[in-house]
Amino acid sequence: MIINKIFNVDDYYYDVFMAISESLTGFSVNELQSTGLAEIYYKHILGQIEAVTFTEFLNVSKTALENSYTQDQLNNAISADILSNPATQEIAQSVITLWYLGTWEGAYVNDLSYKEGLVWNVMHAHPPGAKQPGFKSWSVKPVNSNS
Template structure:
């Protein structure tokens, strides 16, 4: 079973949200928690889509997580059960966008969501105008540089 209790939060669905977010993004729960936005994102989704729709998505996710015993099994189940149904596919894609870009339906959740978008980590970059790369970072060759 691929699901763990997260931060002793009483809302079981929060744990499911974090576990499925880990699967959808490819980032660990610790990395997602480190953004400081996990609770904010969870609450934002709850207030921006119908609760029954989101809970339905989380119940499907819960079943997938409970019945998967390897990462390959989990990946196949997510593809077969989440991405094959337009209703759950839309929510999954929105969750991915939320974590990577910090946006929900094209709008930033808050100022921190821009700074902490996973896209910056993937690009080995920093969000312009929001987070500086660090003192003397200009003197170090960029990661994956071909120059």
């Protein structure tokens, strides 16, 4: 797969991070960027783990992305080289959790990370107390209510 230059971020590994995040989450790079958290998450991870550990994860990810020509090949490479490898498995799981729940090691990265967690899109729901439909919206009958 081709790793495209995504942002004008000087760090090449950012593009690898976004490409592997797309594959790990099932959400497109555009959808991930639309959360407004892509760069924040990348920088947060760099601040939480040793740079050499994160770089190793990104190098393994880069190899998997570059050597896969179909989605099946990429899925197999991720399973075999990243998720089954003790050196990269925990980081991959943490990246998935970060995107879906907005947490790193059980703590929210920031207020936006709760609101923009991918879990809400998957559930077709809104984060309680954070986004529309809003306070007391449950007291109004739905427009298409049959009752």
